[in-house]
Amino acid sequence: MLSLPGHGIDLDATLTSGQSFSWKKVGARWHGWIERRPCQVWSEGEILRASGPGLTAAAVSRYFGLDLPLDEIFASFPQDPWLERARAFAPGLRLLRQEPWETLCNFICSALKQIVQIEQINQSLRRAFGAQVGANLFSYPDPARLALAEETELRACRLGFRARHLFVAARQIAAGEISLDHVGSLSTIDARGELLRVRGVGTKVANCILLFGYGRLDAFPIDVWVERVLRRLYFNDRPRVPHERMRLFADRHFGPNRGYAQQFLFHWIRNDPTALPPPKKIRSRRPAPAISR
């Protein structure tokens, strides 16, 4: 069993915040995967415990970002009452550094899917194409294995229209057309450009892969939730604010670690029912005043 300083990490918030899709809570422990090894993690006070065959403290530390200078990162945030409220809602929320390949697949599968469904797809892909390494325990299929899958097999995993995207993407990666290792050596801008060459990867998904897979804290994914909170809180609830406009604002306002700020905002608005104030302009649908005749 491994023991590490937890630095205030909140596993529940972290592992349910839409970054990872293969962790399950069993009793007080989380069962999942780190560097392709099955493992369990749990908190005991300020200590983070982990156990699993071949698991190293370095791997756990890297996965949960325990080596990051959190004080510096948070100090780089702007004075912003909304962001401070989001951080106060889940102070122990942390960004993960996951394996790029599975992160790539998960977010290709994430298009117009709810988090629970992405988890189901992840599990289906493991069962259908992964290697069984224990009772009800299947590793995530590597690119070579997934590239052998037929599109109909993928559709059986309830991928819907994402089946073709994953089908092509797996072949692109397996063929070496795009190297995920190489992506990691590039600047964030260039890395994003490479990821965008992968089928099924647009701007939002590329930014998720950069943030949750490569630890690029300057990547700022804008999904429907982040769009909603930005528009409501920073754009005066104006309808149809272009994403590019929001991105420019986020770059300037949230600073170099904006991706971390994004995750606090995302988790906050999805889980705190009192997070967003009611719409400014309440479309008054009061019953028309009774007409006395």
Add this chain to the structure above:
DNA sequence: ACCCAGGACTGAT
């Protein structure tokens, strides 16, 4: 029945 979900791709302007 209707609307939404951590969007991307395509073809028409």
Add this chain to the structure above:
DNA sequence: ATCAGTCATGGG
């Protein structure tokens, strides 16, 4: 370069 239409599927 922008922009609507379209793409499956499940949950509320």
